[in-house]
Amino acid sequence: NAGVMQNPRHLVRRRGQEARLRCSPMKGHSHVYWYRQLPEEGLKFMVYLQKENIIDESGMPKERFSAEFPKEGPSILRIQQVVRGDSAAYFCASSPPTATNEKLFFGSGTQLSVL
Amino acid sequence: EDKVVQSPLSLVVHEGDTVTLNCSYEVTNFRSLLWYKQEKKAPTFLFMLTSSGIEKKSGRLSSILDKKELFSILNITATQTGDSAIYLCAVDAGGTSYGKLTFGQGTILTVHP
Numbered sequence: 001n002a003g004v005m006q007n008p009r010h011l012v013r014r015r016g017q018e019a020r021l022r023c024s025p026m027k028g029h030s031h032v033y034w035y036r037q038l039p040e041e042g043l044k045f046m047v048y049l050q051k052e053n054i055i056d057e058s059g060m061p062k063e064r065f066s067a068e069f070p071k072e073g074p075s076i077l078r079i080q081q082v083v084r085g086d087s088a089a090y091f092c093a094s095s096p097p098t099a100t101n102e103k104l105f106f107g108s109g110t111q112l113s114v115l
Numbered sequence: 116e117d118k119v120v121q122s123p124l125s126l127v128v129h130e131g132d133t134v135t136l137n138c139s140y141e142v143t144n145f146r147s148l149l150w151y152k153q154e155k156k157a158p159t160f161l162f163m164l165t166s167s168g169i170e171k172k173s174g175r176l177s178s179i180l181d182k183k184e185l186f187s188i189l190n191i192t193a194t195q196t197g198d199s200a201i202y203l204c205a206v207d208a209g210g211t212s213y214g215k216l217t218f219g220q221g222t223i224l225t226v227h228p
Contacts, residue, residue: 003157035218041220042119042220043158043205043216043218044218045216048215095213106158106159107157
C-alpha cells in the first residue's frame with residue numbers, strides 16, 4: 001500500500017512563473033491537506049479538500065494560490081506568478097473518509113525554490 | 116489565535132542519554148495533541164494524546180499530556196543516532212476540519228555517537 005505520493009520532489013521556478021505541485025493520497029483516502037513549511041518555521045495549514053470540494057482554505061494566501069482535488073487524479077496545489085517568498089517545502093497529507101481522528105499521513109514534500 | 120510552543124528549539128546529546136522534549140499550547144477548543152518525527156522527508160506519526168495523565172509508549176519513546184497545565188512531553192530513553200530528527204508537536208483545536216493542525220516550530224535533536 002503506497003503512502004502519500006508527492007511530485008515533483010524538487011521544483012525550481014523563476015519569479016513570475018507558475019508552480020504546480022501534485023499529491024496522490026494513500027489508497028482509500030479521500031481527504032487531502034496541504035501544509036507549508038517555511039525555513040526554520042513549523043508546518044502551517046493551508047487547505048483541506050475532499051473529492052471535488054474545498055472544505056477549509058483558511059490558511060491559503062488570498063491571491064495567486066489555489067488548490068483542487070478532482071474526482072479523478074491527484075490533488076493539485078497551484079501557485080501563480082511565484083515570488084521568492086514562496087520558496088518553502090510543501091507537504092501533502094491524507095486521511096480516510098471516516099476521519100474522526102487527526103492522524104494524518106504525510107508525503108515527502110515538494111521543495112519549491114524560486115530564483 | 117491558536118499557538119503551540121516547543122522547547123528547547125535544539126538539543127545535542129550523546130548516545131545513551133535520555134531526553135525530554137516539551138510542548139505547550141494555547142488553543143480555543145482542544146481535541147488532541149500529536150507528536151511527529153521529521154527526518155529529511157515526510158513527518159511520521161508517533162503519538163496521539165487526548166486524555167490527561169495517560170502515558171503512551173512505543174519502545175524507547177513515551178509521551179504524556181497534562182490538559183490542566185496545557186502541555187505535553189516526549190521522552191526518549193537510551194538515545195541512538197537514528198533518533199536524530201526534528202520532533203514536531205501539533206494540536207487539533209476542534210471545529211469541523213479534522214486534520215487542521217497547529218504545529219509548533221519543532222525541536223531539532225542531534226544524537227552524537
